[in-house]
Amino acid sequence: MKKLSVLMSLLLSALLYSCSTQDEFTANPQKNFDALWEILDRNYCFFDEKLPADSTWRDYYDKYRPQIKNGMSTDSLFLIMSQLLSELKDGHVNLYSSFDVGRYWNWRDDYPANFSRELTDKYLGKDYHIAGGAAYRYLEYNRHASDSIGYIRYASFASSLSHSNINAMLSRFSFCKGLIIDIRDNGGGVLTTSDHFMQHFLPRKTLTGYISHKTGPGHNDFSTPLPIYVDTLSGGVKWFRPVVVLSNRGVFSSANDFVMKMKPLKLVTIMGDRSGGGAGLPASGELPNGWAVRYSSARMTDEQGKSTEFGIDPEMWVSLREEDKQKGEDTLIEAAIAHINKIYEEIKKKNRN
Amino acid sequence: MRTIRLCFTLLILMLPMGRYPVMAQHTPTTDSIVGTSVKKGFASKVCDYWNRITALKETDNPIRYRTSLLGIGGLIQHDSYLSPLNYGGYRASLMSETYTPLSKPLLGTSLRRFAAELDAGMTLNPAQNAIYYSIFGNVYGSYLYKWSPVKQLHLFGGPGLRLVTGGVWSTRNGNNPGTLRLYSDMMAEGMITYRLPSERWGLLFRLSDAVSLLGVGFSQEYGESYYERFILNTQGRITDRLYMRHPGSGFSNRLMLTVDIPLLDYATMVVGYRHAYEFSNMNQIHTHETSHSLLIGFSILTQNLRGRKNHIRYSPL
Numbered sequence: 075m076k077k078l079s080v081l082m083s084l085l086l087s088a089l090l091y092s093c094s095t096q097d098e099f100t101a102n103p104q105k106n107f108d109a110l111w112e113i114l115d116r117n118y119c120f121f122d123e124k125l126p127a128d129s130t131w132r133d134y135y136d137k138y139r140p141q142i143k144n145g146m147s148t149d150s151l152f153l154i155m156s157q158l159l160s161e162l163k164d165g166h167v168n169l170y171s172s173f174d175v176g177r178y179w180n181w182r183d184d185y186p187a188n189f190s191r192e193l194t195d196k197y198l199g200k201d202y203h204i205a206g207g208a209a210y211r212y213l214e215y216n217r218h219a220s221d222s223i224g225y226i227r228y229a230s231f232a233s234s235l236s237h238s239n240i241n242a243m244l245s246r247f248s249f250c251k252g253l254i255i256d257i258r259d260n261g262g263g264v265l266t267t268s269d270h271f272m273q274h275f276l277p278r279k280t281l282t283g284y285i286s287h288k289t290g291p292g293h294n295d296f297s298t299p300l301p302i303y304v305d306t307l308s309g310g311v312k313w314f315r316p317v318v319v320l321s322n323r324g325v326f327s328s329a330n331d332f333v334m335k336m337k338p339l340k341l342v343t344i345m346g347d348r349s350g351g352g353a354g355l356p357a358s359g360e361l362p363n364g365w366a367v368r369y370s371s372a373r374m375t376d377e378q379g380k381s382t383e384f385g386i387d388p389e390m391w392v393s394l395r396e397e398d399k400q401k402g403e404d405t406l407i408e409a410a411i412a413h414i415n416k417i418y419e420e421i422k423k424k425n426r427n
Numbered sequence: 428m429r430t431i432r433l434c435f436t437l438l439i440l441m442l443p444m445g446r447y448p449v450m451a452q453h454t455p456t457t458d459s460i461v462g463t464s465v466k467k468g469f470a471s472k473v474c475d476y477w478n479r480i481t482a483l484k485e486t487d488n489p490i491r492y493r494t495s496l497l498g499i500g501g502l503i504q505h506d507s508y509l510s511p512l513n514y515g516g517y518r519a520s521l522m523s524e525t526y527t528p529l530s531k532p533l534l535g536t537s538l539r540r541f542a543a544e545l546d547a548g549m550t551l552n553p554a555q556n557a558i559y560y561s562i563f564g565n566v567y568g569s570y571l572y573k574w575s576p577v578k579q580l581h582l583f584g585g586p587g588l589r590l591v592t593g594g595v596w597s598t599r600n601g602n603n604p605g606t607l608r609l610y611s612d613m614m615a616e617g618m619i620t621y622r623l624p625s626e627r628w629g630l631l632f633r634l635s636d637a638v639s640l641l642g643v644g645f646s647q648e649y650g651e652s653y654y655e656r657f658i659l660n661t662q663g664r665i666t667d668r669l670y671m672r673h674p675g676s677g678f679s680n681r682l683m684l685t686v687d688i689p690l691l692d693y694a695t696m697v698v699g700y701r702h703a704y705e706f707s708n709m710n711q712i713h714t715h716e717t718s719h720s721l722l723i724g725f726s727i728l729t730q731n732l733r734g735r736k737n738h739i740r741y742s743p744l
Contacts, residue, residue: 092719093501095515099553113511117650172556265654285659288650290711297648302659355652358600360510364554366599371650 100362103151107142110155110169110367111135113359114162116291119373120354123383124162131293134161152176152365159367164383165326166356170366181350181385185323188347188394189258193404194227203246207233210243212250213411216403221411224250228271231328232263237310240274244311252316252414254407262327262352269304272335275313275342276306282335284379285355287372299375304335316417317342318410321388325349333386334376343413344388346406351385489528491729494685494697496522500720502548504559507713508606508647509597514559516550518718520701529570538583540616542567546593546703548718556599561716563593563608567637569616580621587614587637591679602652606714609665610644610672610707612679631687633699639679642672646709670709677707687726695726 100106115131125131138158142151152169156176159167169176202211208228213221224247228235247253272282284299306312321333321344330349336342354370361367375381390413398405498520505513524542544565551558569587576582589612596605618635645668647656657664670676685699699722706715732741 093503093515093517093717095503095513095551095553096555097553098513099555109511119650266658285655287648287652287655289648291649295649297651300655300659303661355602355654357603357650357652358597360512360552360557360599362512362553364552364556366557368601371603372652372655 098362099364101148102362103142103144103146104139106151106361106363106365107139107155107158109361111139111158113361113367114159114167114369115293117288117357117359117371118162118167118369119288119296120162120164120370120383121293123381124164134158149173155365164354164370165350165352166354166368166370168368170368171364181352182323182326185347186393187259187324188322188392188406189324190394190399190404193399193402193407194256196402197225197404197407198227203243205243206235206239208235208239208243210246212247213254213407216408218411221415222250222252223411223414224253225256225407226253227256228260229257230260230263231265231267231332235267235271237270237273237307240271241311244274244313250315251418252318253313254318254320254410254414256320256407257325257329257332258320258322258346258406259324260326260329261324261350262329262331265328265331265355268328268332268335272332272339273304273307274311275317275336275339276304277312277314279303279305280338281377282338283331283374283376285372285374287355296373299379302374314341316414316421318413319344320406320410321346321349321386323347323350323385325385327352330382330386331374334382337386337389338377341417343390343417344386345390345392345410345413346388347391347393348385348387349382351383353381353383489730491528491731492526492726493729494522494524494724494726496520496524496685496697496699496722496724498522498701498720498722500701500718502550502561502716502718504548504550504561504595505713505715506559506595506606507711508603509559509595509600510552510557512552514550514552514557516548516559518546518548518720520547520720520722521545522701522722522724526571536573537585538571538573540567540569540571540587546718548716552599558598559595560598561593561595563591566590567614569614569637571616571618579624580619583616583618583620583635585616587616588612589614589637589639602654605653606647607645607653608714610642610677612639612642612672612677614639629689633683633685633687635681635683637679637681639672639674639677642677643669644672644677644707644709646670646707646712648710649712672707676709678704679706680704683722685722697724697726698722 121131138154141154152171152174155169159169159176160178163178165178165181167178197213197215198209198211199215202209207230208226210224210226213223213225226243280303281301282304283302285302286296286299289295289297319333319336319342325333330352333344333349337344353374355372355374356368357371359367392406392409395405500518502518503513503515522542522544524540527539529537529539546563548561549558567587567589569585571583571585574582592609594605594607614637616637618633621632623630645665647653647668682702683699685697688696688698690696701720701722703718
């Protein structure tokens with residue numbers, strides 16, 4: 075029996091040791107660069123929109139591959155790989171290592187911020203409420219108490235926001251004539267949260283866009299676009315009064331999706347700057363040296379089939395003015411209040427006639 | 428003339444069929460099959476064959492052979508939907524098998540095999556900085572026909588069916604963190620058993636293999652997210668992505684070698700080895716899993732005494 079136990083222990087050790095893939099690890103710069111280029115080549119979905127018409131993804135391989143040398147430092151390899159990825163000008167394309175994240179953020183950084191945290195904090199005051207990941211209050215700052223307008227600041231779609239959170243906020247604004255949803259600098263998060271939020275403003279089941287995934291490694295291998303419908307709520311608080319969504323270049327990914335889905339709604343006005351885009355659904359892969367790569371793998375469009383990868387234009391362009399900032403006023407919030415008041419008066423006038 | 432010929436043909440066919448109920452009253456033996464086959468008509472043979480298949484049932488109060496095994500071993504995984512790299516690590520398995528003898532078999536003695544497996548795996552990428560967690564449930568059912576060329580040596584073979592469900596979860600990926608596996612296969616199974624002719628050390632050696640032949644499975648498309656497939660899609664979430672499995676698109680093999688060791692009069696210990704291989708190649712998504720496991724457990728013989736008849740027949744009260 076003792077001999078049998080020893081034999082089985084030896085066999086088990088052999089079996090466990092034989093099933094490791096550690097010997098497939100390689101830090102070889104060329105192999106890792108090639109692996110990165112190939113992952114993108116087979117899976118990235120926006121080559122036609124992102125690369126200049128006279129260039130191909132192979133051209134970028136030829137451009138950067140000669141810079142990859144045996145014995146180069148890890149930092150240099152990471153830098154060149156990040157440069158390769160930056161050619162795609164996509165905020166959803168990243169390279170992850172234990173010491174850095176390769177990124178392209180020029181879709182936001184190259185444009186005016188049109189957002190000041192200091193100013194929004196003034197409008198929120200100190201006694202604002204928090205529902206899930208959203209901060210909200212009835213606006214009083216800058217003598218706006220009489221305007222009767224609700225204000226929701228939602229900074230990230232990665233923060234949870236349930237139907238009950240939204241119900242709670244909207245029901246507390248039941249006496250308000252309009253609502254401002256401030257999603258400036260919201261870099262995205264969970265896509266389904268965007269749907270949950272917009273359901274409260276939908277009168278009926280609505281076509282909001284299309285999604286198309288890759289069906290093979292070819293650059294033009296795409297599925298037939300699948301229509302995306304969002305249904306209205308069967309229960310809960312629905313809001314059918316004027317709404318202004320404040321947007322800027324920092325609105326990306328699922329926040330961009332929220333703007334895209336809200337824009338066609340009759341009582342909703344998108345105000346501010348063009349959103350940052352990011353209409354690709356990201357997926358992940360990895361390199362033999364353990365670095366991870368993220369890329370856009372499925373393309374989403376609006377309900378008319380138009381790409382929103384480069385952002386969505388607002389219905390009212392408003393920029394944050396320096397002189398307003400000096401006065402402690404947020405130009406966009408002030409414009410939103412004025413717009414809601416105007417619409418409210420128009421509706422009142424229409425109803426009177 | 429054609430009508431007369433047709434009636435005559437039907438009459439010829441009807442004659443042996445008319446004899447069929449009489450034949451069916453007797454339990455046919457192998458000798459009687461050989462002895463009377465030349466006299467039977469075609470329809471009679473078909474009916475006879477059908478009768479034998481449908482007559483498969485458990486023997487009166489059968490003694491079942493059951494094993495319960497725990498497996499621990501190594502696992503290599505690849506799933507191109509999650510990562511282009513191979514992952515390696517460990518697998519723990521729980522297995523249970525039941526062999527039930529059947530009476531009135533088609534070709535000699537036969538067994539009905541039912542097996543269930545639960546496999547849990549944890550594997551790491553080559554850089555050891557990302558993990559796959561996997562869990563799979565396998566259920567098998569098969570009929571094995573028995574041939575005994577030598578007294579202690581038995582050969583078994585027959586068709587089977589299995590259902591597999593499970594998934595792989597990656598700790599690294601964001602929007603493509605896992606894959607679902609769902610498929611069913613027709614199997615071909617074979618087994619050789621040999622028992623040592625010793626009263627005291629009647630070790631039972633068992634070598635079995637099961638390979639998949641044809642089946643149906645689920646696979647999402649190349650770059651299709653589960654968000655799109657299962658949340659945005661409202662119809663045909665699974666059924667629209669079923670594919671035909673054959674050795675080119677989906678294949679599996681289970682090879683198992685076990686030895687039953689009687690521990691004096693207390694119990695029968697089973698030790699063994701299992702090699703499990705799964706492969707699929709659909710929608711340009713490649714997956715494969717290879718595992719080598721060491722098995723240890725017990726086998727028992729059971730007799731079912733439940734039920735009205737058995738209760739009356741065997742109850743000591």
